[in-house]
Amino acid sequence: MSFPHEIQSALLFDTPVRHLEAVMRSFVQIETARTGVGYNLVEAKPGVFYRLFGGGEVMVTLEYVAAPAKAEVFRQPVESAITRIYCPDMPDRLRRHSSHILINVSHGALSSTPEIDKMLDQIGYVRPGTTLEQFMRRIEVCTLLSRLAQDDVPASVVHWTQSNQLFPGDMFEMIAQGAPPSPLHVHPYLFGGGQSPGGKALAGIRTFGAGHFIDREILIEPSELPWAANYETILAFLRVATTRNGYIIPDGDTFGPEDGSLSYRVRHRPATDDDVALYELEPLLHREYGFQADSYVPRERTFDDRSAPADVMPAAANERAELLDEWQAKRALAEGIGGRFEVRARNPEPGATPPPSQPTGFGVRRIFGRKAG
Structure with missing residues (x-):
């Protein structure tokens, strides 16, 4: 870029x-x-x-x-x-x-x-x-x-x-004493979005300046979380991207700190006739503020590409190999910045059988913070 x-x-x-x-x-x-x-x-x-x-x-x-x-x-x-x-x-x-x-x-x-x-x-x-x-x-x-x-x-x-x-x-x-990218370098344009069903004011963020460090600006749609909490996650996303061996978290993956206190999903929104391409961060979990989205996958079971349980894997051998290759590549990226890659899966209901060719019910996390020992 x-x-x-x-x-x-x-x-x-x-x-x-x-x-x-x-x-x-x-x-x-x-x-x-x-x-x-x-x-x-x-x-x-x-x-x-x-x-x-x-x-x-x-x-x-x-x-x-x-x-x-x-x-x-x-x-x-x-x-x-x-x-x-x-x-x-x-x-x-x-x-x-x-x-x-x-x-x-x-x-x-x-x-x-x-x-x-x-x-x-x-x-x-x-x-x-x-x-x-x-x-x-x-x-x-x-x-x-x-x-x-x-x-x-x-x-x-x-x-x-x-x-x-x-x-x-x-x-x-x-x-100005903070290393870039910091609040000096990323302008959070705030915009309203009404109220949540519980009466909380919703605030969204669209950045200006993030695109100078990565190839797109960042968006968080109106959320009941405090704007400052979402803004700090935007800066964390940028630090993951710009640190040594850094990378852009892939479309659909989630990330958060190792203590599991928060989780955000990353979506790569393509350009449209009305807007440019963006990275969207979707809040899933923020324990400090008691926030948990319906789509959040709890950490009931966690594993990586080296310990994937059979019940979440596709039935077809070629699909299993393709998925494991993808997970291995993502683990290498996460470990390259001192983080950890894991997959989360819900515990199956008694007697439930997963679809034979679709690894449903799992969430992929990238974790920033200290390297897991």
Whole structure:
């Protein structure tokens, strides 16, 4: 997949600031000491604009604008429910700011603009810097610069454009300490869905930013679970996908922690005329909130491809072999990230006989967490 070529942040201040050069110098000093690879200053307008190049083909620009940013840039994120939750006075902060610093981090010497990108697409040119590791590096550099820019003067607002989110400056400082993908990088657009039969308000989540790490955004349809609980599961799903040897949990499988405290089913929703392709997470179990869906398969019997009981296996030898091969491949994926693969089956009713060719009544789990010993 193609990861975003450019990472940008905008820091909004209530007063004029004059520390841009100090930010630039601190960044070069820290990066040189940490990585051993320095940056060259290739363009400068003292106090107003700096362009740096180095650090593994990374281009950095810092620009100070002694005027408010364009209000229309913030229209969508300021209307997001999550912004109102994080910072109820965000509209006032946006109205009162009087200056801002723009930070851009990209790969290579060629900048990214709609015109340039269109031209490169037309000639089939694939930009360098398109690995997950290089994308993470751009995020790391932009995060460091955005934190340094607040050392002397705290920002009133930080606009992190990769996820199109607005944060109070002090909240950004706290949230930026988490490794990606984190709440900084995944915008949870919340939407309502009425009430459950028990009168609980239903809330759904559709992400923006998750698709920059994997090939699709993520959806959780309106659920009676707290949105924050579902959001944490979204981040866990992303960590499984982006960790070393990580992978996207296959369509129809379920995953959860080893203690069995929660379980979610993953569905790969194809694109339609009305929407793009998505990964949907369906809550099945969340013990902390007393939630259990009708479709949840209890852990009455668990096994893997090496200990499958006969009563859940297809009767035909070729179908059994195909199913066991599939389970073995999935076990290898799960163990590759330090997790465990298991299959769950309901205990059969007395005298019941399973269908001869269909392994019904089982749920496949991928488990994130410590490796089972």
